[in-house]
Amino acid sequence: MSTQDKIEDHGLLRFLTCGSVDDGKSTLIGRLLFDTKTILADTLSAITRTSEKRGMGAVDLSLLTDGLQAEREQGITIDVAYRYFSTGTRKYIIADAPGHEQYTRNMITAASTANLAIILIDARKGVLTQTRRHSKLASLVGIPHLIVAINKMDLVDYSQETYEKIKADYLEFAAKVGIEDIRFIPLSALNGDMIVDRGDALNWYDGPTLLDMLEVAPAAHTEHDEPFRFPVQYVCRPQDSANPELHDYRGFMGRIESGSIKVGDAVTVLPSGRESTVKSVQLGGVDIGAAFTEQSITLLLADEIDTSRGDMIVKTAEAPAAVKEIRATVCWLAETPLDRARTYLIRHTTRDSKAKLTGIDHRLDVNTLENLPADKLAMNDIAEVSFKLAQPLFVDPYLENRGTGAFIIIDESSNNTVGAGMIL
Amino acid sequence: MTQRNTLTHLDWLEAEAIHIMREVAGQCSNPVLLFSGGKDSICMLRIAEKAFRPGKFPFPLMHIDTGHNYKEVVAFRDKRAAELGERLIVRSVEDSMQRGTVVLKHEGESRNKHQSVTLLEAIEEFGFDACIGGARRDEEKARAKERIFSFRDEFGQWDPKNQRPELWSLYNARSHKGENIRAFPISNWTEMDVWQYIEREGLELPSIYFAHTRPVVIRQGSIVPVNVPLMNGELTNLPKAGEEIVDLQVRFRTVGDISCTAPVESDADNVEKIVLETATTTITERGATRLDDQTSEASMEQRKKEGYF
Numbered sequence: 001m002s003t004q005d006k007i008e009d010h011g012l013l014r015f016l017t018c019g020s021v022d023d024g025k026s027t028l029i030g031r032l033l034f035d036t037k038t039i040l041a042d043t044l045s046a047i048t049r050t051s052e053k054r055g056m057g058a059v060d061l062s063l064l065t066d067g068l069q070a071e072r073e074q075g076i077t078i079d080v081a082y083r084y085f086s087t088g089t090r091k092y093i094i095a096d097a098p099g100h101e102q103y104t105r106n107m108i109t110a111a112s113t114a115n116l117a118i119i120l121i122d123a124r125k126g127v128l129t130q131t132r133r134h135s136k137l138a139s140l141v142g143i144p145h146l147i148v149a150i151n152k153m154d155l156v157d158y159s160q161e162t163y164e165k166i167k168a169d170y171l172e173f174a175a176k177v178g179i180e181d182i183r184f185i186p187l188s189a190l191n192g193d194m195i196v197d198r199g200d201a202l203n204w205y206d207g208p209t210l211l212d213m214l215e216v217a218p219a220a221h222t223e224h225d226e227p228f229r230f231p232v233q234y235v236c237r238p239q240d241s242a243n244p245e246l247h248d249y250r251g252f253m254g255r256i257e258s259g260s261i262k263v264g265d266a267v268t269v270l271p272s273g274r275e276s277t278v279k280s281v282q283l284g285g286v287d288i289g290a291a292f293t294e295q296s297i298t299l300l301l302a303d304e305i306d307t308s309r310g311d312m313i314v315k316t317a318e319a320p321a322a323v324k325e326i327r328a329t330v331c332w333l334a335e336t337p338l339d340r341a342r343t344y345l346i347r348h349t350t351r352d353s354k355a356k357l358t359g360i361d362h363r364l365d366v367n368t369l370e371n372l373p374a375d376k377l378a379m380n381d382i383a384e385v386s387f388k389l390a391q392p393l394f395v396d397p398y399l400e401n402r403g404t405g406a407f408i409i410i411d412e413s414s415n416n417t418v419g420a421g422m423i424l
Numbered sequence: 425m426t427q428r429n430t431l432t433h434l435d436w437l438e439a440e441a442i443h444i445m446r447e448v449a450g451q452c453s454n455p456v457l458l459f460s461g462g463k464d465s466i467c468m469l470r471i472a473e474k475a476f477r478p479g480k481f482p483f484p485l486m487h488i489d490t491g492h493n494y495k496e497v498v499a500f501r502d503k504r505a506a507e508l509g510e511r512l513i514v515r516s517v518e519d520s521m522q523r524g525t526v527v528l529k530h531e532g533e534s535r536n537k538h539q540s541v542t543l544l545e546a547i548e549e550f551g552f553d554a555c556i557g558g559a560r561r562d563e564e565k566a567r568a569k570e571r572i573f574s575f576r577d578e579f580g581q582w583d584p585k586n587q588r589p590e591l592w593s594l595y596n597a598r599s600h601k602g603e604n605i606r607a608f609p610i611s612n613w614t615e616m617d618v619w620q621y622i623e624r625e626g627l628e629l630p631s632i633y634f635a636h637t638r639p640v641v642i643r644q645g646s647i648v649p650v651n652v653p654l655m656n657g658e659l660t661n662l663p664k665a666g667e668e669i670v671d672l673q674v675r676f677r678t679v680g681d682i683s684c685t686a687p688v689e690s691d692a693d694n695v696e697k698i699v700l701e702t703a704t705t706t707i708t709e710r711g712a713t714r715l716d717d718q719t720s721e722a723s724m725e726q727r728k729k730e731g732y733f
């Protein structure tokens with residue numbers, strides 16, 4: 001019997017941690033890795049050594065994620081780091097983004113693949129400008145689940161009153177931001193209270209521990225039924241004349257961005273608009289009959305339809321809009337500001353189109369959360385803008401469909417990725 | 425509302441890796457997959473099968489041979505490529521040494537780091553614009569920030585300041601002539617995931633991944649294999665004067681250049697045992713208890729010995 005038959009598998013959850021410097025983000029991540037015993041014995045002994053060298057008695061958990069701090073000292077670009085742990089029933093990927101204001105782009109990057117965000121608050125400081133900024137960015141990137149972790153409870157005598165006060169403050173502002181699923185938890189990352197173990201200092205709190213919240217959080221990005229979206233990545237034509245079965249094989253390869261598909265479903269190929277039905281759903285050349293969101297598969301259609309990378313296969317009854325103009329929230333990522341005179345390349349699913357800015361509606365001040373007039377976009381700016389496209393794109397609004405609502409902006413001369421967009 | 429389907433963690437990782445490989449195939453004109461015969465690249469070949477069969481792989485396989493590889497692994501490499509019917513390119517560090525582009529400081533110097541010279545020469549020789557590699561972010565701290573599509577300049581250099589932001593699963597593999605993309609489909613896998621995948625897929629591995637007895641010496645606390653036979657029958661990693669050779673039951677967790685891969689002591693002689701052994705050092709107490717209480721006790725003791733609280 002395989003070891004995998006013995007344990008349940010609750011899939012994989014991607015989350016990000018946000019907090020201001022010194023709120024305890026590294027300590028929290030270290031605590032999660034440590035208390036879930038993910039730290040391999042050899043890593044552990046290396047950490048113990050460093051702690052001793054620095055004159056610390058106990059293991060400093062934040063050293064586990066110290067890569068970032070070393071960089072900060074050396075002034076290298078500070079970037080999103082990815083960390084991993086597993087409870088045996090669920091695998092976790094943490095996107096750890098530095099919290100400074102100038103790192104808006106890092107947080108957007110980290111949030112783009114996450115389904116849950118932990119927002120850290122220092123219990124002594126309460127809701128700060130940064131807390132609002134992080135929450136707003138999380139909602140902008142469409143993170144459906146938020147955990148507000150009120151940390152350093154040991155420094156406020158584990159006071160329930162303090163906790164309730166911060167919670168009320170947060171809720172007041174959250175109503176304006178529009179995040180649906182918000183949970184609160186009191187923590188001491190340093191002492192490990194309410195992270196994996198409950199500890200005995202927070203007995204007035206009767207909710208689940210942080211890890212228990214993570215264990216049951218929905219792993220799928222959305223609970224809603226989404227329409228079928230299948231951008232074609234690659235076309236497989238073995239053209240093996242010796243093998244009659246493969247002679248006419250024409251497989252459309254891609255990953256299902258949303259929805260599900262099964263043999264017999266009526267589909268339309270975009271942009272041609274040609275219709276057909278699904279003859280076979282395959283993985284590795286083997287029929288699997290049906291498939292759903294996030295699976296990488298190969299589709300075979302009943303009719304011969306000329307299809308190539310950049311096309312999209314959808315269910316005939318639920319086709320997306322084909323547009324040559326888009327309005328989107330854009331975060332500018334590059335050091336060189338957006339140049340209104342230039343043509344950029346927009347990459348949306350597997351499709352590229354040249355694009356030109358036609359207007360900037362307004363810019364978001366990430367600290368006051370106010371919309372301000374703007375006529376340019378510099379690094380870390382977030383703005384609502386419009387583009388004119390050379391090729392039609394098949395889009396859904398980002399908040400309804402992440403896969404077909406997101407795009408990146410590429411500078412064709414440097415080939416750099418300079419912007420991230422979410423279609424409105 | 426219907427009950428949502430969610431993928432198991434291995435299915436999710438596999439689907440992501442397939443997607444990445446297909447992006448390389450779709451975006452790059454002349455990619456290559458680096459295949460060493462090691463466990464990570466063995467997983468990658470299975471992923472490539474799932475991504476591209478019944479077609480052929482849209483890239484050849486390539487191994488940069490240091491000339492100091494375990495013969496079991498080299499033999500396995502050739503066998504696997506032949507079974508798959510895919511083209512295998514081998515370029516060797518020894519050829520670079522003959523050309524004079526690789527100069528060892530002394531004869532015994534590890535050739536591991538010199539592989540990059542040979543790799544760059546091969547990239548130039550074949551005009552590859554992308555190399556698909558099996559690196560994982562959990563391997564070491566420094567890798568935690570590596571992109572899935574990592575950009576290298578004309579000298580093959582990785583400039584941390586010049587990496588492209590990577591959002592959603594929208595990858596940017598564009599490059600100018602001479603530049604190169606390294607793509608890592610299993611970036612998000614841990615060692616545990618790799619072993620679980622090998623177990624689930626029933627993948628065959630070179631024998632030295634499993635517990636076996638071999639002569640070793642203990643050098644500065646590490647287990648160092650000695651008198652290792654090469655393909656040509658020559659012995660390498662000779663013991664130093666005064667070192668005591670012992671026969672130890674060991675297995676390898678990675679199988680790189682002989683001069684710098686140390687095995688671990690283990691009696692795990694099949695994949696299931698390796699998964700359990702890996703689990704006891706990686707899974708939570710809760711997970712581990714469910715797997716096997718006794719092994720978890722044993723490893724806890726080991727952790728304590730090594731400085732656990």
Ligand SMILES: Nc1nc2c(ncn2[C@@H]2O[C@H](COP(=O)(O)OP(=O)(O)O)[C@@H](O)[C@H]2O)c(=O)[nH]1
Pocket residue numbers: 019020021022023024025026027028062151152153154155187188189190191
């Ligand atoms: N008393 C107390 N100190 C904490 C707690 N969490 C973190 N710290 C300390 O706060 C400081 C900053 O923590 P760190 O994790 O480095 O913060 P980061 O900048 O958000 O990553 C460190 O000295 C931690 O030991 C906590 O729950 N209680």
